[in-house]
Amino acid sequence: MTVSENQALPGRAVHQVLSDGPIPKHEQLRAILHDLCRTALGPGDMLPSERKLVDEYGVSRITVREAVGQLVADGVLERVPGKGTFVARRTVRSHLHLASFHEDMRRAGAQPSTRVLSAEQAVPPLEAAETLRLRPGERAFHVVRLRLANEQPISVDDGWYNPNYLPELLTADLTASLYEQFDSKYGVPINRAEQSVAARACPADLARHLQITEGDPVLVFDRVSYSEKLPIERAISTYRGDRYQLQMSLDETSPQGGSNTGQVR
Template sequence: MDTAGELKHVWVRKQIQDLVAASLRPGDALLGERQLEEQFGVSRITVRRAISDLVQDGALVRIKGKGTFVSHGLVRSTLHLASFNEDMRAAGFEPSTRVITALTAVPPAAAAEHLGLAAGQEAYQVRRLRLANGAPVSVDDSWLPPHLLPGLLSGDLTGSLYGVLAAFGHPVQHVEQTVQAAAALEETAALLDIAPGAPVLLFRRRSFTGPNDPGPPIEYSISTYRSDRYQVSMRLGLG
């Protein structure tokens, strides 16, 4: 190991962190690699390694064709049953929500099947942009059965949807969820302020009202998360 190179890389990373803390805000562009190279008197390789570490840590974010920017923060979440608002507050962020769509429509086949709806039967569609400290984190598409939630769309949907479901007498007790890597679709990318095709995390979730409810879920949702602002962690043990 090149000990001097290792120490220099750590030193440059600290200098960049100090620079960000002193003069930059979330969303601001970082100086170019050549400028940093000259300012710190180190090689381009050392600068790139320091920046890569800060990107990995969630302090910086690279946008292809534009440069490197100060991150709005990386939300680290453990796998557990919680609403978006609870998740964000637990991570130290202030959550907010913007409703994009709230209407009645015929759901896609997958949503209709999960909700136990007949072909052509309508459902509530609620599409929301979720933010942490004002920065977009995810787009949530939820489909819900109208016959169990009359008047849902006329209520306030900017808070916890789980809270709304509980108020209707359908508290969520457990969920089934899958997570996969995906490429952002154009419309979703625009809402998340990322390039179309950028890497995202796709969560598919079925929410049930009983701990061992065998019936159809109260909600079927697909949530698209920015992979540079959201990270899932888990603790595993040998049983």
């Protein structure tokens, strides 16, 4: 259900008076809106407009923005530029291990999908060429894809692929799991990877695909994937910072950092 500009607020959210007292009004409003999201609205539903909330509760725009901003920070709400503020989609959990995006999302209970943004054969940047052990000027397959979970954009994957082990890769189904096809079609299963993660500000070109604002925080995964000792893939994956979180379990016997857990929103 989406609450329109002129539609009345659902029952439990109406006629609640915000009082002057020890609890700031933005905290009172935050509690009311949180209850509204849990009881009257569902994931993906639009929150009433700022003007509607101001009129309904007799508070200032600053109070409304503070309450809504806290709920966005808590992951209860999410802002979509140019569209409005919505109840956040339910959180699904994903274990960060050596698996394709499709496999990882299915295990997390989400429906994965992929949109191909570009696919070509070209000379890779020097660093990618060296990683894939290509000769100077040798071309590789370059595939850029938008990855989605439950139709919500999660990441943009920008990958270079070794043509010596993946002949005619561009004829494969690039919307499906490439890792599964590496194994079934080419006989080079991905069984090892080296990966680093950094937090960065999202550039404008990726922000457009991820439906966020330029400069919003993103997690950038720099990954080299191998089949045994053969370098197959060099990929940069940029994840929305508000929909993907990293959790780590550390113990004294695991210098590599134990197990990692990802969270996709």
